[in-house]
Amino acid sequence: MSLHDITARIAKAESAAGRLAGSTKLIAVSKVQPNERVEAVLGHGHRCFGENRVQEAAEKWPGFKEKFSGIDLHLIGPLQTNKARQAMELFNAVHSVDRPKLAKTLARLAQELGQCPDLFIQVNTGEEEQKAGIMPADADAFIAECRELDLPVQGLMAIPPVEEEPSLHFALLAKIAERNGLPGLSMGMSGDFEQAIALGATHVRVGSAIFGERVKPAG
Numbered sequence: 001m002s003l004h005d006i007t008a009r010i011a012k013a014e015s016a017a018g019r020l021a022g023s024t025k026l027i028a029v030s031k032v033q034p035n036e037r038v039e040a041v042l043g044h045g046h047r048c049f050g051e052n053r054v055q056e057a058a059e060k061w062p063g064f065k066e067k068f069s070g071i072d073l074h075l076i077g078p079l080q081t082n083k084a085r086q087a088m089e090l091f092n093a094v095h096s097v098d099r100p101k102l103a104k105t106l107a108r109l110a111q112e113l114g115q116c117p118d119l120f121i122q123v124n125t126g127e128e129e130q131k132a133g134i135m136p137a138d139a140d141a142f143i144a145e146c147r148e149l150d151l152p153v154q155g156l157m158a159i160p161p162v163e164e165e166p167s168l169h170f171a172l173l174a175k176i177a178e179r180n181g182l183p184g185l186s187m188g189m190s191g192d193f194e195q196a197i198a199l200g201a202t203h204v205r206v207g208s209a210i211f212g213e214r215v216k217p218a219g
């Protein structure tokens with residue numbers, strides 16, 4: 001199955017980059033995939049998954065969590081503040097922290113709940129108007145603000161513009177992380193995860209290359 005191919009390609013890319021085997025975490029992006037496909041990947045022992053919508057994840061994952069232990073669930077899509085509590089209870093990591101209002105809400109809820117998922121700050125490396133993420137020029141200040149709020153910021157996340165060479169964006173993200181002393185880099189998808197690993201990705205988010213093309217929801 002494709003999970004094996006992808007883990008083999010990740011190992012090869014780590015070795016080619018002179019990185020430790022196992023230093024890249026594979027997030028299997030299961031959004032919109034039929035449950036049978038997700039269950040097949042769970043059946044092969046994989047436990048780390050990514051979803052881009054809180055609602056969809058809340059419908060899908062409690063059932064899987066009853067059947068399989070050790071599930072590590074990552075939110076990789078935009079988070080509205082009114083869904084923050086639900087997200088913090090459901091996910092082990094949130095990769096889309098992208099604005100002060102959300103950071104403040106997460107900090108308040110972390111106090112109240114006594115726990116907080118691992119957080120990644122999303123950077124809009126392509127400075128695209130329609131895309132979420134803090135602008136690169138504002139990233140250092142926003143990272144500092146999140147740290148002052150005592151948020152557990154593990155790293156940065158980016159989704160490069162579709163038409164551009166992703167490596168330039170991966171390199172920019174790595175540079176911002178390095179100068180801020182952040183160890184985590186969530187970057188690389190089905191089409192470019194090997195390039196991302198070459199540039200230091202610690203988390204790759206791979207969907208269609210594992211599960212097959214996403215079945216478009218009706219309507």
Ligand SMILES: *Cc1c(COP(=O)(O)O)cnc(C)c1O
Nearest residue numbers: 029052076189190205206207208
């Ligand atoms: C859907 C999605 C992915 C996975 O995309 P594929 O091309 O199917 O690997 C990765 N990251 C984010 C943020 C996504 O929304």
